[in-house]
Amino acid sequence: MKLKIATLFLIYIFSISYVNCQAKIIKTQTPPRPAGQKDVLQLRCEPIPTVRIAFIGLGMRGPGAVERMTHIPGVEIVALCDVLQKNTISANKILAKRGFPAAQEFYGDTTVWRKVTALPNVDLIYVATDWKHHAQIGVQAMKDGKHVAIEVPAAMNLKEIWDLINTSEKTRKHCMQLENCVYDFFELTTLNMVQQGLLGEIIHGEGAYIHGLQPYWDAYWNNWRMDYNRTHRGDVYPTHGLGPVCQAMNIHRGDRLQYLVAVDTKAIGNPEFIKKKTGKEVTGFRNGDHTMTMIATEKQKSILIEHNVTSPRPYSRMYQLTGTKGFANKYPVEGYALEQEMVGNDIAPNHENLTAHKFVPDSIRTRLMKKYRHPIAKDIEDLAKQVGGHGGMDFIMDYRLIYCLQKGLPLDMDVYDLAEWCCIIPLSEISLDNNSSPVQIPDFTRGLWNKLPKLEFAK
Numbered sequence: 001m002k003l004k005i006a007t008l009f010l011i012y013i014f015s016i017s018y019v020n021c022q023a024k025i026i027k028t029q030t031p032p033r034p035a036g037q038k039d040v041l042q043l044r045c046e047p048i049p050t051v052r053i054a055f056i057g058l059g060m061r062g063p064g065a066v067e068r069m070t071h072i073p074g075v076e077i078v079a080l081c082d083v084l085q086k087n088t089i090s091a092n093k094i095l096a097k098r099g100f101p102a103a104q105e106f107y108g109d110t111t112v113w114r115k116v117t118a119l120p121n122v123d124l125i126y127v128a129t130d131w132k133h134h135a136q137i138g139v140q141a142m143k144d145g146k147h148v149a150i151e152v153p154a155a156m157n158l159k160e161i162w163d164l165i166n167t168s169e170k171t172r173k174h175c176m177q178l179e180n181c182v183y184d185f186f187e188l189t190t191l192n193m194v195q196q197g198l199l200g201e202i203i204h205g206e207g208a209y210i211h212g213l214q215p216y217w218d219a220y221w222n223n224w225r226m227d228y229n230r231t232h233r234g235d236v237y238p239t240h241g242l243g244p245v246c247q248a249m250n251i252h253r254g255d256r257l258q259y260l261v262a263v264d265t266k267a268i269g270n271p272e273f274i275k276k277k278t279g280k281e282v283t284g285f286r287n288g289d290h291t292m293t294m295i296a297t298e299k300q301k302s303i304l305i306e307h308n309v310t311s312p313r314p315y316s317r318m319y320q321l322t323g324t325k326g327f328a329n330k331y332p333v334e335g336y337a338l339e340q341e342m343v344g345n346d347i348a349p350n351h352e353n354l355t356a357h358k359f360v361p362d363s364i365r366t367r368l369m370k371k372y373r374h375p376i377a378k379d380i381e382d383l384a385k386q387v388g389g390h391g392g393m394d395f396i397m398d399y400r401l402i403y404c405l406q407k408g409l410p411l412d413m414d415v416y417d418l419a420e421w422c423c424i425i426p427l428s429e430i431s432l433d434n435n436s437s438p439v440q441i442p443d444f445t446r447g448l449w450n451k452l453p454k455l456e457f458a459k
């Protein structure tokens with residue numbers, strides 16, 4: 001009898017703690033899809049043979065995009081906008097150098113962009129301002145009948161994310177985040193390997209933004225980036241690390257991000273940087289030197305994303321994929337490890353004694369990378385390397401954006417990708433402010449994450 005009572009008591013305790021564990025997941029609101037509004041998965045719009053572009057934000061990043069676009073056939077650059085006139089003038093100089101007609105200039109303050117989104121002769125608004133202006137410009141651009149491409153991160157909080165989704169769904173306009181790192185050559189080639197099954201099923205992925213920004217802090221307009229880090233805890237720049245991993249895992253195309261847990265360190269590097277510059281003690285700096293976010297997916301896969309913009313470390317986006325048959329790693333050395341059975345005879349004809357315990361030799365890696373070069377990079381790889389932009393990936397991104405708009409095809413990245421990759425910013429902050437509690441990741445497709453079978457780039 002005593003034993004029975006003890007057993008019942010244990011079951012009771014277990015069930016209470018189980019219920020409590022479940023209750024600890026923090027949930028955020030998912031606004032219902034307004035009546036009559038449809039999703040924008042695989043959104044196709046009218047083809048635009050000549051894409052007329054207006055650029056908003058011409059600081060360190062924007063002018064490179066202006067230059068790259070001049071190398072793509074079927075593009076007109078009609079407007080250039082920045083708070084500062086010197087930036088619109090120098091962007092027009094880029095156009096002159098490339099033999100393009102001068103674009104109309106808009107400058108003067110942080111609201112002048114409203115005239116630009118309202119222009120009647122523009123198809124695409126290309127946004128490279130500071131983070132705080134991204135989403136509001138994006139929403140207004142779509143309301144004004146334009147497609148919009150927004151630098152990373154395109155949205156900083158859940159309200160901005162849902163506003164972009166709802167506006168894209170309502171207006172039927174494309175809203176793409178300019179996540180260039182998914183187009184780097186190693187990532188694209190690896191994605192092709194994954195899609196052809198070379199690594200088996202991908203069960204774990206890692207990505208990061210590890211980049212000491214000390215040489216740049218003073219160059220940002222109005223100190224916007226340091227100010228954001230000062231006032232926000234969490235991974236404020238997750239998309240470079242997360243984007244390529246989500247693509248390899250077919251997120252919202254058969255799987256979805258389910259919840260996250262974040263852990264960070266105290267803040268030392270950035271407060272010290274500010275103190276050295278201003279002589280003033282800094283208190284309450286929110287962003288830790290190192291932030292780690294772990295994500296679980298619906299299909300029980302795991303992702304680790306890291307952020308560190310202050311420690312003395314070599315640049316790294318990490319980019320690792322662990323599959324059931326192989327492994328890919330980009331930083332600090334690019335390499336693949338594969339089960340022997342996955343290495344075809346055309347790659348290792350002499351049946352070299354390969355083992356997945358170490359990377360395949362350089363000669364085999366080179367052959368693999370040639371064989372699995374991604375079809376979207378094949379024809380433009382040389383031009384991309386010549387035009388440049390982080391070694392060519394920026395050009396492939398712009399080229400694909402224009403190619404799909406010209407042909408009326410779905411874009412490579414949709415507004416739900418934007419949402420999933422950006423939501424780590426507010427959700428990691430919520431987790432950290434609640435002792436690393438798990439935070440549920442909304443299904444931004446509102447029930448349609450399983451509608452598409454896999455990621456496919458339109459041809």
Ligand SMILES: NC(=O)c1ccc[n+]([C@@H]2O[C@H](COP(=O)([O-])OP(=O)(O)OC[C@H]3O[C@@H](n4cnc5c(N)ncnc54)[C@H](O)[C@@H]3O)[C@@H](O)[C@H]2O)c1
Nearest residue numbers: 057058059060061082083110128129130133151152220221
């Ligand atoms: N994808 C990448 O690899 C990559 C690399 C660098 C920067 N970025 C992103 O590009 C964006 C810009 O970064 P940056 O380094 O050029 O910063 P920056 O401070 O050098 O430039 C921002 C520019 O936007 C302008 N601006 C700000 N608010 C504006 C407004 N309301 N209207 C018009 N212009 C406005 C500023 O005058 C400034 O010239 C950021 O979102 C950043 O995260 C992406």
